[in-house]
Amino acid sequence: MTLYRAAAEAVAGYADEPKLSEISIADERAATRDAAAQELREEVADVEEVEANGVRCRLYRPTDARPGLVVHLHGGGFVFHDIDVHDAAVRRLANRAGLAVLSVDYRRPPEDRFPAAVEDVDAVLAWIREREVAEPLFVHGDSAGGNLALVAALRHPDLFAAAVLIYPFLDPTQAFDSYDSAAEGFDRQEAAWYWTQYAADPADLAHPDLAPLLSDRLGTLPPTLVVTAEHDPLRDEGEELARRLDALAVDVTATRYLGQVHGFWRRPAFGASDRLMRQVAGFLAAYS
Numbered sequence: 001m002t003l004y005r006a007a008a009e010a011v012a013g014y015a016d017e018p019k020l021s022e023i024s025i026a027d028e029r030a031a032t033r034d035a036a037a038q039e040l041r042e043e044v045a046d047v048e049e050v051e052a053n054g055v056r057c058r059l060y061r062p063t064d065a066r067p068g069l070v071v072h073l074h075g076g077g078f079v080f081h082d083i084d085v086h087d088a089a090v091r092r093l094a095n096r097a098g099l100a101v102l103s104v105d106y107r108r109p110p111e112d113r114f115p116a117a118v119e120d121v122d123a124v125l126a127w128i129r130e131r132e133v134a135e136p137l138f139v140h141g142d143s144a145g146g147n148l149a150l151v152a153a154l155r156h157p158d159l160f161a162a163a164v165l166i167y168p169f170l171d172p173t174q175a176f177d178s179y180d181s182a183a184e185g186f187d188r189q190e191a192a193w194y195w196t197q198y199a200a201d202p203a204d205l206a207h208p209d210l211a212p213l214l215s216d217r218l219g220t221l222p223p224t225l226v227v228t229a230e231h232d233p234l235r236d237e238g239e240e241l242a243r244r245l246d247a248l249a250v251d252v253t254a255t256r257y258l259g260q261v262h263g264f265w266r267r268p269a270f271g272a273s274d275r276l277m278r279q280v281a282g283f284l285a286a287y288s
Contacts, residue, residue, distance in 0.1 A: 003184060003231055004259030006270045011231075011261060014185040020193045025079060025110070032076075032085055039088040040268075042095055052127035055120045056105040058083045060094040067134035068161075068288055070094075070101040071124065071152070075143030075263075077169070077194035078117060079108055089266035092274070093140070097281040099288070101140075102128070106148065113200035114210050121152050125159065136161030138284055142265050143234070144169045144194070150212045150221075150241075157220040162287040164280050166227045166265050167234050168241065169194070170213050172205040176236030184231040186262045191233060213241060219248035225283045226252065227276060229260040253283065 003011060046061040072093065074086040083090075083103040094101040106120040128137065139160050141149030146168025153163045172195040179188045199205050208215035224245060228238040235256065242254035257264070257272050264270040265277075 002259060003261070004270075004272075007184075007231065007259055007261045007264065010263075010267075010270075011185040020190050029080055029082075032080055033082070036085040036088065041088045042091045044091050044094055047091075050102075052102075052104075053123035055124050055127075056083070057124060058087070058090070058103045058105075060090055060101045060103070062094045062098055062100070064098065065094075065100050066098050066288055068099045068136045068138065068284075069128070069133050070097060070099050070138045070140050070284065071121075071128070071149075072101050072103045073106065073121065073139070073141035073145035073148040073152070074103065075141070075145045075166075075169075075266075076108075077190075078144040078147075078198040079110070079194060082108075086266065088268075092268075092277050093280065096274075096277045097284050099138070099284060109197040114198050114204050114207070115200075117148055117198075118151055118155070118209050121148055122155065125152065125156060136288055138162050138164070138287070140164040140166075140280070141168070142166035143262065144198075146170075146238075147210075147212065151209050153221050153224075154212060154215050154217045155209070157217070158222075160222045162223045162225070162284060163221060164225045164227075164283065165238065165241070166276070167229055167232055167262055168226070168238050169234055170211065170241060171237040172199070172211050174233075176240065178236035179233040182231050182235050183233045184261055186233055188233065213237065213244075218244055219250060221245060221250045223251035223287055224253070225280065226254045227265075227279075228254070228256045229262055229264060230256055230258045231260065232262040234262060255279065
């Protein structure tokens with residue numbers, strides 16, 4: 001397995017970063033927001049700040065948008081990132097897909113632990129149902145957001161026309177081999193730290209709304225795209241999800257991006273980022 005050039009450069013930069021257990025969460029959030037503020041942003045026809053049943057969201061409408069709405073749930077290990085950090089990526093998603101995208105600023109731990117984020121997503125979906133939103137409705141998430149997107153689809157069967165899960169964070173037990181064989185720039189200890197922040201109680205780690213691989217409702221999912229990165233400890237759990245969905249006769253597409261690391265989706269410096277955006281756009285168009 002070989003890291004592609006941009007991924008190798010990113011991994012080399014990770015070597016100088018402190019361990020999560022050594023950082024200030026507030027300082028790291030601020031630094032991430034500052035870095036995101038420097039990113040180039042594509043023009044979108046309309047961007048609107050909205051409050052959906054008390055949850056801050058941002059609605060992006062591209063030029064000549066087709067009917068439909070994508071609900072985007074951002075990654076960041078449940079702890080980091082927000083709709084500002086994901087602003088540039090969501091603009092690209094809206095423009096490539098030709099669909100409106102609603103980016104959700106769910107509550108984060110450690111201030112608000114599980115199930116706060118799940119409850120916020122439920123509140124946003126209730127807000128959407130209260131309005132005349134042109135179907136179809138899609139759900140999309142990366143990393144921890146992929147977890148929340150999957151949980152949303154499981155909790156609301158028949159609501160979504162399709163789901164997109166980009167390197168989803170699914171297994172608190174870290175039982176898969178990729179935690180040892182594919183952990184460039186992101187390791188078992190870091191993953192465990194995120195789960196510890198998210199769970200309000202150790203018992204939560206076995207709750208299917210936190211660990212959705214344990215759900216007995218996987219067969220209710222809509223057509224689903226599961227994307228993994230070759231050099232990512234989360235690779236195997238995402239691909240195990242795809243195998244389980246296929247066994248349950250769910251319409252599932254699974255793609256592994258070779259040479260890539262966790263987080264590449266929202267970073268344009270990785271050439272695969274835009275290719276993935278366009279793949280997602282094609283997938284959503286198939287169910288529009």
